[in-house]
Amino acid sequence: MNQQLDSQACFVCGKANPHGLKLDFYVEDNRVTTTFQPTAEHQGWPGFVHGGIIATVLDETIGRAGFLVDAWTMTGRLEVRYRQPAPIDQPLTFIGTIVRDRGRALELEGFAQLPDGTVVAEGRGVYMRVSEELRQKLEAQIDAGY
Secondary structure, eight states: OEEOOOOTTOTTTOTTOTTSOOOOOEEETTEEEEEEOOOGGGBSSTTBBOHHHHHHHHHHHHHHGGGGGTOOEEEEEEEEEEOSOOBTTSOEEEEEEEEEEOSSEEEEEEEEEOTTSOEEEEEEEEEEEOOHHHHHHHHHHHHTTO
């Protein structure tokens, strides 16, 4: 299992973002994984994770699947299907994979599940490769600690 890089200011993975989730992402079996332990501050309805938080972590996890083919991407389109409410007292595992590499665009998908394997949400989207110029700029910012 290899840990992926992160941007220090990112809401989802940034360790320097005081309001962020500070998640670590790993490559395992040609897919990207992370675990998120929601707390009361992440809830929508009492006792359940807000769907926007689930979509945010799902988007990040799915988008990071692009790194599997050395692609730096940004979300072009994301569709999320919620299967059931996710309680705040259980960790969620998120998994992202590549469906198809279309050149400039990647079709990626993923899901979030409870410890017992119950899927609470699924996502699928099109993620666009960033230009080489933007990639170099982003890499320099990460190298500088942003």
